[in-house]
Amino acid sequence: MSDLVKIRKYVATVEETLHDFGPVLARPVTKAVVGGVIANPYAGRHVADIQPMMKALEPLAIDLTERVMKILGAQGSELEAYGKGAIVGLNGELEHAALWHQPSGFGIRHAMGGAKSIVPSTVKVATAGTRIDIPLHHVTAAYVRSHFDAIEFCVPDGPRPDEIVFIVAAAVGGRPHARVGGLTPAEIKLGDGQR
Structure with a gap:
């Protein structure tokens, strides 16, 4: 990892329904x-150019995705849904969470071996122990209901005020007993990540 990305710990959650x-x-x-x-290198001060951190975060995105796949016991092609998020500690700003958008999308797709759909995301600035819902949707077509x-x-003890938690989530399967219609995985045709 880069000097800009200093990791303190990993935290994981798994659900099997x-x-x-x-x-x-x-x-x-x-x-x-x-x-x-990770430590937030921009905490407590306004830094005009924060973009150098974006490239530095790509290895973390790959790492987190590989950890998710290992927990699921799945190869990238077996993942059906994914999502991402970030929680910035109180000495940071929301724009520090936005640093995650590009590198996480790249890193997730790279670790999976490619995927078409946009990776849904949520971010917030909050205290340690704050809960966040990471949205999930289909990896090939965003409209698969x-x-x-x-x-x-x-993370019970994070983010501390000068930290950021960057997050990757994935699933094997959709909602249990899904039955509200809409596009099904079998009906995906365009391959453009939308329909």
């Missing part, structure tokens, strides 16, 4: 999320 008041699923829906807690979901994430 066997059913959701319907019949037991033939294959459980499994979701995982991993956060990397069965895969609109989320996974909750928290």
Whole structure:
């Protein structure tokens, strides 16, 4: 990792859903999320040019995605949904979370071996222990309704005021018992990440 990316710890959460008041699923829906807690090099001061950190974050995005895949026991091609997020400690600013948008998208797709759909995201500035919902949707087409979901994430002791938590989430499967219609994975045609 770069001198700009100094990691303190990793935190992971996994969910395995066997059913959701319907019949037991033939294959459980499994979701995982991993956060990397790093020092915020821009905390406590306004820095006009923060873009150098974007390139420095690409290896972290690959690392977090590989950790998610390992937890799920899945290769990149087996992931059906993904998402990302960031929590900035109180001595930082929301723009520090925005640094994650480009490198995380690159890193996630690189670690997976490619994917078309935009990676949904959420960010906030908050105290240690704040919970955040990481949105999930289908990796190939953003409009696959069965895969609109989320996974909750928290680092009990982070981010500290001078830290940022960068987060990657993924799932094998969509929502259990999805039955509200819309585009299905089998109907994806355009391959452009949209439909």
